[in-house]
Amino acid sequence: xxxxxNRAIGKAHSKLILIGEHAVVYGQPAIALPFPTLTxxxxxxxxxxxxxxxxxxxxxxxDQIPKRLKGLAICIHKxxxxxxxxxxxxxxxxxxxxxxxxxxxxxxxxxxxxVRSLFQYxxxxxxxxxxxxxxxxxxxxxxxxxxxxxxxxxCCDEPIWFERGKGIASVAIRSSFYLVVADTxxxxxxxxxxxxxxxxxxxxxxxxxxxxxxxxxxTLDARNALIQGNLVQxxxxxxxxxxELEKLGVSDHGINHLVNIARNAGALGAKLTGGGRGGCIIAxxxxxxxxxxxxxxxNQNGAKRTWSFKVEETQxxxxxxx
Ligand code: PMV
Numbered sequence: 001x002x003x004x005x006n007r008a009i010g011k012a013h014s015k016l017i018l019i020g021e022h023a024v025v026y027g028q029p030a031i032a033l034p035f036p037t038l039t040x041x042x043x044x045x046x047x048x049x050x051x052x053x054x055x056x057x058x059x060x061x062x063d064q065i066p067k068r069l070k071g072l073a074i075c076i077h078k079x080x081x082x083x084x085x086x087x088x089x090x091x092x093x094x095x096x097x098x099x100x101x102x103x104x105x106x107x108x109x110x111x112x113x114x115v116r117s118l119f120q121y122x123x124x125x126x127x128x129x130x131x132x133x134x135x136x137x138x139x140x141x142x143x144x145x146x147x148x149x150x151x152x153x154x155c156c157d158e159p160i161w162f163e164r165g166k167g168i169a170s171v172a173i174r175s176s177f178y179l180v181v182a183d184t185x186x187x188x189x190x191x192x193x194x195x196x197x198x199x200x201x202x203x204x205x206x207x208x209x210x211x212x213x214x215x216x217x218x219t220l221d222a223r224n225a226l227i228q229g230n231l232v233q234x235x236x237x238x239x240x241x242x243x244e245l246e247k248l249g250v251s252d253h254g255i256n257h258l259v260n261i262a263r264n265a266g267a268l269g270a271k272l273t274g275g276g277r278g279g280c281i282i283a284x285x286x287x288x289x290x291x292x293x294x295x296x297x298x299n300q301n302g303a304k305r306t307w308s309f310k311v312e313e314t315q316x317x318x319x320x321x322x
Contacts, residue, residue: 006046008118009041009120010118011039012108013034013036013039014035014098014106014109014154015150015153015154016032016179016274017103017273018031018032018033018238018273019031019219019241020215021273022212023211023215023216023219024147024149024162025147025194027165028215028216029161029163029219029220030149030161030162030163031161031171031226032160032162033153033160035104039096039097039109040095040097041094042113042116043092044092044118045091047089050063051076051077051092052089054092055096056094057094057100068142071111071141075111075138076092076118079114079118082130083119083122083124094114096109096110098110101187101188102280105150107142108135108138108151111139111151112154115131132148136148147162149162149164152168158170159171159173159311161223171314172226172227172314173226173313173314176311176313177311178287178290178291178310179284179309180294180307180308181307182280182281182282182295182306183279183304184254184255184278184280184281184302186254186278187279188276189275190274191275192277193275194275208248212248214244218240219241222234231286232268234268235267237269238268238271238282242272245276250277251276252278255277257301258281258302261297262281263283264297267283267294268284270282270283283298288310295308
């Protein structure tokens with residue numbers, strides 16, 4: 001046992017975007033799922049003086065943090081300022097299972113774990129609204145113009161329907177399914193991928209807008225497929241979204257290769273997840289045998305690693321049908 005005055009732990013899980021990434025930046029809807037297999041923990045202890053970070057990304061005083069991580073330092077300072085309580089010194093130890101830059105929400109999850117642990121350390125209540133406000137500071141620094149979907153999905157334990165500026169709603173899932181997540185082994189750069197679509201929109205507005213609108217329509221259709229438990233239709237929609245993401249230039253050779261392997265191994269559909277240009281793909285499987293076969297094929301054909309997990313039917317839906 002330990003005293004909560006002297007030590008505190010905050011946790012968060014990673015996320016997957018099922019469909020709608022990139023288009024969501026331009027006001028289209030997206031569907032995201034919690035990915036509970038991969039988690040991050042922030043443990044806080046008293047230190048003699050100053051605020052220090054101990055993590056794989058950086059270890060040392062947060063005032064000397066590298067520029068790319070500065071958003072985290074600002075988020076920590078703002079959180080402590082918000083709490084308004086005195087401390088002599090703090091050590092924040094971060095342990096993350098979430099690979100960085102793979103579209104799995106690692107930066108948002110780290111920020112969530114940090115904010116939760118700081119509020120716990122100082123025995124202060126943390127509202128959902130305050131959590132989002134503080135995490136958004138780190139996310140804006142890391143991504144430039146985030147839609148907010150990463151932050152929302154790492155904060156939620158249920159599948160979410162997300163529209164920028166409108167918040168979240170729950171998503172009804174009639175039939176459980178399996179997702180296989182495969183890592184290309186290469187970090188993507190969400191900020192530059194988002195920037196490249198902005199550039200495309202300026203250069204070829206009609207075509208680019210068409211792709212964005214199509215992804216929005218596929219996302220609406222995917223919500224219906226989930227409600228109806230129509231996994232074949234859902235797979236088809238994932239494939240169609242991938243085609244538009246390819247046209248938008250955020251897929252790449254390595255992603256396309258894994259997507260094809262997954263489809264040939266029996267996936268009902270496969271696409272990139274998150275920012276793209278590296279990162280991960282997701283493949284939809286009807287059952288665990290199919291998921292295992294897809295995983296095996298991906299592992300033998302270039303995936304750095306794979307995870308597979310079951311997405312359960314939602315409570316909300318169970319109560320409607322029972
Ligand atoms: O952070 P990532 O790589 O999971 O991407 C987030 C989703 C995007 O739509 C690409 C960007 C955003 O802010 O919505």
